[in-house]
Amino acid sequence: MRSIDLTGFGSTALVDAIARSMAGLPATPGALGVGVSGGADSAMLAVHCTLFARAHAIPLHFFHVHHGLQCVADQWQAHVHDLAWRLDVPCHSIMAQVDVSQGDGMESAARDARYDAFSQLAQLTGVKHIFLAHHRNDQAETVLLRLLRGAGPGGLAAMAPYSNRGGLSYLRPWLDVGRASILMQAKLFFELSGWQAVVDPSNADDRYTRAALRTRLTPELDARWPGWQGNLVRHARLSGEAQQILDEVAAADFALLEPAADRRSFSLAAWRRLSPPRQALVLRYWLALCAQRMPTDARLQDLMRQMRGLHALGHDRQMQVRHGTTTIRCRLGRVML
Incomplete structure (x- = not known):
């Protein structure tokens, strides 16, 4: 050739x-x-x-x-x-x-x-x-x-x-x-x-x-709908911009949760001071920081329900939520992987 x-x-x-x-x-x-x-x-x-x-x-x-x-x-x-x-x-x-x-x-x-x-x-x-x-x-x-x-x-x-x-x-x-x-x-x-x-x-x-x-x-x-592809591509771009704003909010919120140096734990009490939507947002942000898979909405809601039901200082050590190959626990007021 x-x-x-x-x-x-x-x-x-x-x-x-x-x-x-x-x-x-x-x-x-x-x-x-x-x-x-x-x-x-x-x-x-x-x-x-x-x-x-x-x-x-x-x-x-x-x-x-x-x-x-x-x-x-x-x-x-x-x-x-x-x-x-x-x-x-x-x-x-x-x-x-x-x-x-x-x-x-x-x-x-x-x-x-x-x-x-x-x-x-x-x-x-x-x-x-x-x-x-x-x-x-x-x-x-x-x-x-x-x-x-x-x-x-x-x-x-x-x-x-x-x-x-x-x-x-x-x-x-x-x-x-x-x-x-x-x-x-x-x-x-x-x-x-x-x-x-x-x-x-x-x-x-x-x-x-x-x-x-x-x-x-x-x-x-x-x-x-002949223009559907262009519309969805534009939607993707706008969603990306919205996600960037959400990431900035989540990063600011996470900084207020007294995170550990390795970012694998944070304060339960500080997390509880956030509104429910921001609680969910910062949890997803935290899991992403720790290279974990994103949970389904149902599993995330169940995790938040358990976290809200804990003693304020986390003395209730019964919470052990499996997430992929890791476990999310609470000890002495700290949520950790």
């Missing part, structure tokens, strides 16, 4: 979105990574990141995660490496370990495995910033799924344009870009190069939650 000449190719709007995403970084990175599955979205992000990286003389790496969940996964891996070779970009692959024992489902397990794999590839290459190809359609689906699951403002904020996980920065420059624009570029790229993106059959398999929404509900929404 010949190398691909990208002269004159690419969407200015898509490259500009990448540039705006980069402008939010504190400094120009030494190298960038792009997650590339081989599908149209990630392949076009890889191509446009290549254009951006060449224009700014920034080293670029493609990261491919082999989940081993499809019989054609080996072919996808080879196909991604072929794209990288033809673009003259180094490509790195890794086999993910998908653990479904946590009970959150295959989609969640595959996502966690993918981030673990990205972390390993980033260590290998020295990359600190990784681009992901989520777009407006993905964002709208995420907001809708979280709404159906009863998420609050933090959950409804959906995917952030810039996030940190495990010491790595993840950038999603195309959250305001509709997939139709990306597919148009994929078509033009095929006409230019003969390289065609792969199609993951699980994306249309309605045994998976997101695929069910995409194949069953989305066509109805498109027909009746």
Whole structure:
């Protein structure tokens, strides 16, 4: 296969979105990574990141995660490496370990495995910033799924344009870009190069939650409310702003709870002086600080009921609430993990 000449190719709007995403970084990175599955979205992000990286003389790496969940996964891996070779970009692959024992489902397990794999590839290459190809359609689906699951403002904020996980920065420059624009570029790229993106059959398999929404509900929404995706993306942005304000309130409240230096305990009496909504807010904030999973609303309400029923100084040591792999206790007026 010949190398691909990208002269004159690419969407200015898509490259500009990448540039705006980069402008939010504190400094120009030494190298960038792009997650590339081989599908149209990630392949076009890889191509446009290549254009951006060449224009700014920034080293670029493609990261491919082999989940081993499809019989054609080996072919996808080879196909991604072929794209990288033809673009003259180094490509790195890794086999993910998908653990479904946590009970959150295959989609969640595959996502966690993918981030673990990205972390390993980033260590290998020295990359600190990784681009992901989520777009407006993905964002709208995420907001809708979280709404159906009863998420609050933090959950409804959906995917952030810039996030940190495990010491790595993840950038999603195309959250305001509709997939139709990306597919148009994929078509033009095929006409230019003969390289065609792969199609993951699980994306249309309605045994998976997101695929069910995409194949069953989305066509109805498109027909009746054509602007629904843009509306939900705007809702995600507003929810993110609201959550930021709530986080600032929670941080201020937590500082008044006489927290321990390691932040794993606080004063029960001080917590009781807060209004009920702020009691719930600061508990969620505390659990997040301690890297704990968020409880369901029912479990949080039960925890608060028990905390309100304790002796004011916490002499009642009967409260032991299991939370994941930890236990929340109260001793001598202190709530602790």
